[in-house]
Amino acid sequence: MRYDGTDIAMNVMFMIGFLASVVFFCSMLTGCQYVQLPHQREAAYSVWEVTYYDLSEDPPPIRWVFQQDLDCSPDRSGQDVGFHPPKFFGALERTGQCVGGETYGLFYEVYEVQLAAPDGKTFSETAFAHELYHAFLHYRDGDGDDRHSDPGFGIGYGHLYGLVDAANDALRSQGL
């Protein structure tokens, strides 16, 4: 079978269209774009189901920001364990603030959690439970409480021992 120039051009056009569709649909589906860390599912459900036991929603998707993309220090440690988050759904605009974790409202009021994953840290040593708590409040109240006024944010935010502290203790007890 011979191909002439028109056939080849048609095939190339078809392949470009096909690949563009795959990229487009992947961007719509959470499964294509979220990397799962080892034991992440266990850790998420430990925080989500054990601590927030009356919640029927699934935990939100998590976008990890790995060491090579951590370029600032969110605290006084001076270590590069933070990132400047994209404002919204993969947008390239970056905020001036350096963070270790952020939550975003997405289409249809679904949350995305973005979390720094510095080398060698366990889940309880990141903002994992904290950011999941923002998402939980968003699901429960329609507001993720950016100001951390909910007592559940616990000791790090001027409250008594709270749900986030309990969630981190639960993770630590499982070595996560």
Ligand SMILES: [Zn+2]
């Ligand atoms: Zn927060």
